Amino acid sequence: MSEQSPWLSIWKSPRETIQKIIAQNPRQSLWPLAFIYGFTSLMNCFQSFPIALHYGLVWMMLISIVIAPFWGYAFFSIWSYVVVWVGRMFKGQGSFDAVRAAYAWSCVPLIGNIPLWLLLLFFYADFVFFGAQDQVVLPGAVALLFLILIGKLVFAVWSIVIYLQALAQVQQFSILRSIGNVVAASLVIGMASAIIWVLAVIIFSAFMPSVPVDVHHTGWFVQ
16 A cells, blocks of 8 residues: 555644655655645735735735745745744754744645635625625625634644644654744744834835725625
8 A cells, every 4th residue: 555645644643744754855845835825824914915905806816826835935944944043942953954844744734724715705805805894794604704714723723733743743842842942933933023014014005005995896795
C-alpha cells in the first residue's frame, strides 16, 4: 500500500507528518500552501481595506489570486524567522526551514475556508466587502451565514492545533513550550504589525477618495 499523502496525514498525525516532510524536503509544496494562506489572509484584509468599493469585486479577486502566493510566502518567512529567533530563548532546536515548513503545513485545513469565502463573496458581498448595513436579510441568509462562520472557525482552530503540534516536533518542545514560543512571537509581530497597519490606513485614506455605497448586484438573500 502506498504511503498516505502529507496533505491527508497532516490532519490527524501532524507530528509524524512534519517529521517525514523535514526529512525529505522541508520546502515541499511551499508555494501551493503559500497561496492557500495568502488568499484567505487577503480576504480578511479586504474586509477592512475597501478594495472592492473602489475597484469592484472582479479586480479584488484578481488582485487576491495574483498576490496570494507571494503574500503567503512572505508571511511564512517573516513569521518563521521571528519564531526561530524567539524560540532560541526557549532552547528551540528547529532550523528556519523546518519551522517554516511546520507553519506552512499547518495551513492545510484553510483549504476549507476558500469555498466558504467564495460563498461569502457570492451571497454576502454587500455586507462583507461593501459595508452595506441598510438591507433586510431573509432568515435563510442568517442560517447560511452562521454555518459559514462556524465552518471558518473550525478550520482555523484545526490549523492552530496542527501548528502547535508540528512546531513542538521541529523545535523539540512540549506543547506548553510551543504555545509560549507562539505567544512570544505573536507579541513581537503584533507590535510591528500595529505600526505598519496604522501607517497603511493613513496612506490609504490619503490617496483613496470616499465612495458612496451603492450596491444592487447581489439579490439572493436580501431585499
